[in-house]
Amino acid sequence: KKYDQFILTLPEYTIKHARSSAMQDLKYRQYRQYQSFWFTPDRMLPGIMAAQDHFIPRASDILICTPVKVGTTWLKALAFATLNRNDQPGKQSLLLSHNPHHCVLNLEFNLYGSNRMTDLTVGTSPRLLSTHIPCQLFPTSWLSSGCKFVYLCRNPKDTFISYWHFVNKIMKDVNYKVPLGDAFDAFLKGVHLAGPLWDHVFGFWNASLVNPDKVLFMKYEELKSDTAVHLKKLAEFMGCPFTEEEERDGVLEKILDMCSFESLRNLKVNNNGTATTDISLKFGNDAYFRKGEVGDWVNFLTPEMAERLDQAMQQKLNGSGLSF
Numbered sequence: 001k002k003y004d005q006f007i008l009t010l011p012e013y014t015i016k017h018a019r020s021s022a023m024q025d026l027k028y029r030q031y032r033q034y035q036s037f038w039f040t041p042d043r044m045l046p047g048i049m050a051a052q053d054h055f056i057p058r059a060s061d062i063l064i065c066t067p068v069k070v071g072t073t074w075l076k077a078l079a080f081a082t083l084n085r086n087d088q089p090g091k092q093s094l095l096l097s098h099n100p101h102h103c104v105l106n107l108e109f110n111l112y113g114s115n116r117m118t119d120l121t122v123g124t125s126p127r128l129l130s131t132h133i134p135c136q137l138f139p140t141s142w143l144s145s146g147c148k149f150v151y152l153c154r155n156p157k158d159t160f161i162s163y164w165h166f167v168n169k170i171m172k173d174v175n176y177k178v179p180l181g182d183a184f185d186a187f188l189k190g191v192h193l194a195g196p197l198w199d200h201v202f203g204f205w206n207a208s209l210v211n212p213d214k215v216l217f218m219k220y221e222e223l224k225s226d227t228a229v230h231l232k233k234l235a236e237f238m239g240c241p242f243t244e245e246e247e248r249d250g251v252l253e254k255i256l257d258m259c260s261f262e263s264l265r266n267l268k269v270n271n272n273g274t275a276t277t278d279i280s281l282k283f284g285n286d287a288y289f290r291k292g293e294v295g296d297w298v299n300f301l302t303p304e305m306a307e308r309l310d311q312a313m314q315q316k317l318n319g320s321g322l323s324f
């Protein structure tokens with residue numbers, strides 16, 4: 001509530017298709033620009049502001065940081081299963097009965113956006129948390145806290161297509177589809193959750209170059225093409241490397257298997273949409289699982305659209321050593 005008045009003073013963007021008053025209730029129709037990034041003004045933006053004001057990372061914390069629709073659900077599952085492999089081995093894993101977003105809570109939506117701040121003071125160490133907040137918006141104390149940041153991003157064309165499908169899926173209650181062109185125009189302007197994507201990626205890329213021990217930078221495509229290698233890197237980075245014995249016993253393979261797209265999607269909790277904690281999602285858990293493929297954009301974007309999105313990304317990343 002404290003931030004509501006201030007949020008009303010921020011620059012606003014309403015997606016073209018949803019400008020009429022009949023569309024007032026559509027989710028993801030209106031965005032506000034805060035510190036050069038775009039967010040929805042309901043729970044997300046107040047949650048971000050409250051997190052900036054109150055979240056105090058511990059040196060032992062591990063924060064999963066992502067733009068939206070880049071494989072956050074998968075990364076949460078992999079990190080959670082890896083960290084908890086001794087406490088919750090095999091069938092005892094919470095991941096089999098809870099959506100990964102319930103196992104790894106998000107700062108701005110689940111914790112600071114829902115007045116559940118006290119949750120942060122209890123629980124195990126290391127705390128595994130997540131956020132979509134761009135690192136340019138991190139208070140300096142977060143970066144110097146000693147806490148570790150695991151970043152995942154994805155080809156911008158697949159990220160956009162995944163976002164467009166997600167928004168349409170969670171609006172299925174109102175049976176409305178955002179025209180692809182309107183969503184694309186907004187995305188190119190950087191208007192989407194925690195956008196512009198290129199600035200989000202650029203910020204964490206630089207942070208990983210400055211502080212590689214504290215910021216692990218990963219891409220969805222690389223994680224897909226050799227998940228085992230990247231899972232080992234992740235485990236090392238989180239301070240819990242797989243032992244030779246564990247590798248011999250197939251512990252790593254079991255985690256890969258449990259967290260695969262097919263395994264997670266087919267779990268009852270992820271396909272019947274039942275929320276298993278008090279975090280109320282306004283959509284079913286199945287919205288987090290669509291195709292899980294690399295390059296699906298080709299089925300939706302014209303070559304001209306693809307070129308424009310590539311150019312926008314390239315302009316920002318030029319000379320950075322990073323490309324998609």
Ligand code: A3P
Nearest residue numbers: 069070071072073074162260261289290291292
């Ligand atoms: P698609 O829409 O391209 O299928 P996020 O978790 O950040 O919301 O990202 C969602 C994207 O990750 C979706 O992409 C989804 O299908 C994909 N995804 C979810 N779980 C996955 C998994 N276990 N392995 C690979 N991709 C996964």
